Amino acid sequence: MDLALSIFFQVLVDGIVLGFMYALIALGYTMVYGVLEFINFAHSEIFVIGAFVGVEILLGFEASGSLAMLHPAFVLLVVLFAGMVISGLAAMALERVAYRPLRGAPRLVPLISAIGASFFLQDFIRLVESLWRNSFYLSYPTLPSLEKSLKIGSAVEVPIKSVLVIATALVMLLALHLFVNRTRVGIAIRAVAQDPETASLMGIPVDRIIALTFFVGGAMGGVAGVLFGLHYSLINPYSGFVPGLKAFTAAVLGGIGNIPGAVLGGIVLGLVEAFAASYLSILTNGAFGAEYKDVFAFAILILILIFRPKGLLGEKVREEGV
């Protein structure tokens, strides 16, 4: 098979991997927006906390010499689960400390608090890692079983790492879908998003549901953080900034507040970016290189905000009434 096709397929896989990563992070922005109509700009740091929890556990395993002995599936489950829970709890704590006291304040106030929390968390992680490891640039230990590839046909190879990201993301998305649509608490989250006052009249404890929404969104971000570390290896306290902005773009692209929209927006953005990165210089005869890929994400954000502010699937405006 020819080289062009095999490259195309590789780019496609890269795009999907990136897309699912954005999708997982975007869910945190969109779910919180759903219940509070506010952008949690510190969500990118919740994602980074997940990445750091993952690296610390793996480095711990490595230091104790057990990394090579433990079953890789077990190791992955442990880091993904820990990243999920700790990021979820961090998001809940963030809500409690930085946002809940500001409920009812003008809209700009919690937004500023979010930006402050974002800076605080970045430097807090930096401080902790500097004291603990003398460096805040960390790299994930290599897991040999993740370095292999799946061969499909003769020309196409899919790295196991990419399979891991896609499979984990699919499981998380399915679980979230069932939780939000089929459970009593999931229905309560959607009711609070549509009309918190009436939800409270139904006996729904609105504050607890909001805290839970932060947990769930944070957990998704934490899983994304661990996957990011496993896939790209290098992390630092500021690693969340660009993926966070991209995921926010994905959430706006899909329609902020809309859960399926966040997933769609993530995938679209990931694909656009991967294809831009590989084909831009070919298409423009070298005038624009891969370094312009980020321009695409933010050009999309600007165009969406101008021409379709409700996004691809968006309909959610709380005040639209009955």
Next chain:
Amino acid sequence: MLEVQDLHVYYDAIHALKGISFSVARGEIVTLLGANGAGKTTTLKTVSGLLRPRRGSVGLAGQALEGLEPHEIVRLGVAHVPEGRKIFPRLTVLENLKTGAYSRRSGSIGEDMDHVFVLFPRLKERSRQMAGTLSGGEQQMLAIGRGLMARPKLLLLDEPSMGLAPIVVEQIFETIQSINREGVTILLVEQNAAIALAVSHRGYVLETGCTILEGRSADLIHNDLVRQAYLGG
């Protein structure tokens, strides 16, 4: 069952309720009448905990409600069907009914849902439809059905007739009476004084945040003031 005494409620500087008192006995339908802005909705919102009174008390079977959160008050057996229905438009009919049962530990939720479908067969046909696409009358049925899913001892109804055709209003009020006969105490707020007085046992008339008149509904129908102000002479 419900005892409201000398209630004062403010919206910032606006003194909306200026000492309202009334009571509802177990098994009764009591109606609050009054012109636009008299304070009827404010009264119900204070009973269900959405608003805090600055002074006065709200007691349910001896227990003080003022200061409790709305979801705690639901748990004590008070369901509030708000003015304007306020169904969740992007939840299905079935999901809306489930939100009404949120405060309850599963048990007989299925049974209660069947019961709501007996009262409002229309809802059963449309159970998988998005609630926002229901007609006004169907939305009102859903709002009442959703309130009943909490298995309330006391049901607060805020203008169930609003915006509905006379024939639908009649159906809804027949259902309200049968809900009452099943043992649910009802506090009813209405603009449509004729029908409210026809179905209720007792009534209170509010004017700019005060109770100015009270009595048995059968007597209020013949009261001159009520006739002039609310029944068109």
